[in-house]
Amino acid sequence: MKNLFTLLLLGIVLFTVSCKNENKPVSENSAVEISQIDPLSSWNEGKTKASIINYVNDVTNASSENFVAIPDRIAVFDNDGNLWSEQPAYFQLFFAIDRVKEMAAEHPEWKTQQPFKAVLENDMTELAKQGEHGLIQLVMATHAGVTTEEFDKDVKNWIATAKHPTKNVGFDELVYQPMLELLQYLRANDFKTYVVSGGGVDFMRAFVTEIYGIPEEQIIGSRIKTAFDYNNGNPVIKRLPELDFIDDKEGKPLNIQKIIGKKPVFSSGNSDGDLQMMQWTASNKLKSFMLYVHHTDSIREWAYDINSHIGRLDKGLNEANEKGWTVIDMKNDWKVIYPFELDAN
């Protein structure tokens, strides 16, 4: 009898807790009323914001012909330049730079070998030219030979202290407030939000879960190979200096199919590297939504598109315009860029 009551009580407690958790995106905000009135309060009124809200209202309306069942509400977000800034170089590069400098004494050959040479000479222009591929190379050279646990610790230590070279705040403060609101808004409408990024998956997992409210298992990215080592009963996974998968361009829809196994209905990116993910999402038989961030704010953030070495947006912008996908004009659509601007108000 005692067990019966314990289980019944547990059932009630779990029911209450799960309901509370489910609504956390709304209730955790101290300004609950504001959040309920306008879940996208950092977005200026206009067609961009309206198109997002209209889409979500439509596909979550059970009597709409465009209704999307909850298990199919998969939303994928690129990370660099889409959820946080990526200038003057991918932020993961600054982490790699610190590791290269630490390891340089053991690697005299790096003085003449790219992309290491550029790192040691602080030549950011050259580094930017090496692109995502260069980043992956640095990641492999600097992050191999450690276990997944050690690597996680390294990244956590770094993000706790490192500062952006020109903004002079922590890299984790350079996330886009309007996108944080969008992620929260989608989750409040039972979308499952994913990061699908060219960045390293274990690099991101070390700290973005807390910032974005996206669990580790919903973070997808590029990877190096790994090996299991039983290690006399204390098993570890070792990171090997060999590329496993680049999660960019065609790699994005391929990884989405491998890992999620379902076509997204909502896709958000900022570069040509996201175009195939957009095309894949646009081919969904369910009503889908494609959202491009166009970096147009040279004052508050950065302005760049077709001529940028990082986050180049050219074909993607043409296709977005052609097909009527939604394009965020950062300068005009976003009231604030970063969360710390809210604190300043």
Added chain:
Amino acid sequence: MKNLFTLLLLGIVLFTVSCKNENKPVSENSAVEISQIDPLSSWNEGKTKASIINYVNDVTNASSENFVAIPDRIAVFDNDGNLWSEQPAYFQLFFAIDRVKEMAAEHPEWKTQQPFKAVLENDMTELAKQGEHGLIQLVMATHAGVTTEEFDKDVKNWIATAKHPTKNVGFDELVYQPMLELLQYLRANDFKTYVVSGGGVDFMRAFVTEIYGIPEEQIIGSRIKTAFDYNNGNPVIKRLPELDFIDDKEGKPLNIQKIIGKKPVFSSGNSDGDLQMMQWTASNKLKSFMLYVHHTDSIREWAYDINSHIGRLDKGLNEANEKGWTVIDMKNDWKVIYPFELDAN
């Protein structure tokens, strides 16, 4: 003002809907009272059942020193021989057999080439000897050249009509009722349940979501390579005849780290192919639970372990006994094996 009211109303509706969904595992059962009294009603009383319940009670008790926070409640389950039967051959093999027979006219070389020869000669003993590797070969040969969408349709068509050769019921009826209850019990306690199987991930995804209540994105398995094809604006993903990843032995913890990015706290398997996943789970600093299914019921299911070509359990059983992991004695621990036995009562 109208928008404000719409949003508030939407919030209330979503709150209600999400609470209902959250409790579906309990409320969808027509015998609600029984389910709440004993979530593992198909398990006989005894130390196996007690050890599961004690573990779950302990790690979900906020005042226990072993409390595990909800995001860390990751539970991984092997599929073949662990959630459904695997005799006289992996069920995926029967699907492959039908495809091989359909395609045989175009492949005269298969008459002398294993594992195709065994398939065409209905030589199941020989096929079993080819093991998981043989299965993967058949999958590659018979499933490549189609798109992911076509493949999904093929599997759905097959599972709707195919019958097990000796049990003479659909393969999807040969799932273990006690394990379905365990999955549901864990989810009711906020565990996230995953399939981590040597079987093909897209094969499983085509039908197990509905049976196990596990969404596609929580199904992990072996894979063949794929390619993105823009296909004049109607993009498809093509399945290539090349192995991408075998999700077995060391591959299991490696894939868990790649895809989930967190060490599980609960691991369930039935063969030596699950041992590394068990060891990885056992190394969690959080209190973990390792559960082996031992096939001991030659009457209701099958009895096999160290001498089986399929699901061989040898080292795993020794290590389980050595380390005090929980071993299910199928014959004595399970009241019923398959769901249809419940209907018969």
